[in-house]
Amino acid sequence: MPDQLSEPGPEEDYHVWHPFTQMGRFDREPQLVIDRAEGNVLIAQDGREYIDGVASMWAIVHGHGHPHIVNAIQEQAAKLQHSTLLGVAHQPVIDLADRLAALLPADLDHVFFSENGASAIEVALKMAIQFWVNEGFPDRKRIVAMEDAYHGDTIGAVSVGGSGPFRDVYEPLLFEPLRFPNPYHYRSSECAGADNCTCVDQLGEVLKEHQNEVAAVIIEPRVQGAGGMIVAPEGHIARIRRLCDEYDVLLIADEIATGFGKTGEMFACDLEGVVPDMSVLGKGITGGYLPLSATITNKRIYKSFYDAADDAKKLFHGHTYAGNPICCAAALANLDVFESEDILKQVRGKADFLAAQLSERLGDHPLVGEIRQQGLMVGIELVSDRETKQALPREAMAGWNVCLAARDRGVFVRPLGDTVVVMPPLAIETAQLEQICGAVTYGIDKIDESDHT
Ligand SMILES: Cc1ncc(COP(=O)(O)O)c(C=O)c1O
Known part of the structure; x- marks a missing residue:
């Protein structure tokens, strides 16, 4: 390969x-x-080992090669590899839908399967629009999304995503959502900050003005992942839920990144006891081993599509491999592990340990502007000046260079711009957390020594 x-x-x-x-x-x-x-x-391939500091894109839950999940995959692969869900069922998908319905709160009981996060978001958006058509309110066709959101790369998902390179170039293909500010308090000039957050007040204003046009509000509850690991203050999800109730608007919780224990609760909405109208799951649903996602709705939404006489009310959507039996078997085994080992309790202890490590090593570092953390989801925002919060020059690619340097210390991490992300599997061990923090600190020190360029 060329080296110049x-x-x-x-x-x-x-x-x-x-x-x-x-x-x-x-x-x-x-x-x-x-x-x-x-x-x-x-x-x-060269024999070098790297701790998977980002859980292979936020997916792996109980570590790689967990024998219970691997066996379940092997057994299912020997029995039934694939069978469509279009009008036909198979036992693993029936069992998984039952288990997910039992796991999710209240009447989030109806599970629509896809193969990846973005597709499950498309399903949620289509369901929201069609729900209001089925209910006789076809003018309710706008979606409200948060600034800096990330919901995936397909056209609908990009439409509700934040502006920037992820979105701007595809503008001709997209629809325009209504927006409200995200709680990026570190850089927000409009909001009074985490203790007196007014971002949600602006959602109230949007809903008041557009009440009869809005179908749904979509959020990444508590943590905006790809937007920079932006952590919302306690009460943020509950306030959004209250506003959705007040204006009778559906709430879609995108738990693709936050689900399956990453925040310290099974789902981020559980942190505040909030029940959305739709919960969207992906990534960790199979323990991170196979592609599967789910859009889970309440009875109210399901019933509006349910009609023996009117075919036009059904959901016009379905992917070839949706709810594939091998993927479902992996997901069932993933849930077994959650039940048989006290995973969530362990995650909270590990999150505290990680917080202490980060604060000790990086709390006063001149290039670290803010460390944001919820459970095992962490973003370390790099700056050139802590006082002024001045960003590092883009061409320095500091975030990327920190992650490359961390590889020299046996750690694989990936940045989001100049925010270094640490989001290991839930099975991570404390010695490995120490190694991750050491490697990231080493990478940031290297940038510091090179005078930020
Ligand atoms: C919050 C959120 N929603 C949706 C997606 C898209 O999921 P996928 O990459 O499986 O399509 C992601 C992926 O990172 C995500 O973090």
């Missing part, structure tokens, strides 16, 4: 086009090819 940035042209022998990756730079960076994984450790 000035050397033009693509690498001819390499045929993978990686997601969210500038291939022109990828060709020039040290290549990491993962061969296998054990527990919380990724093992590369």
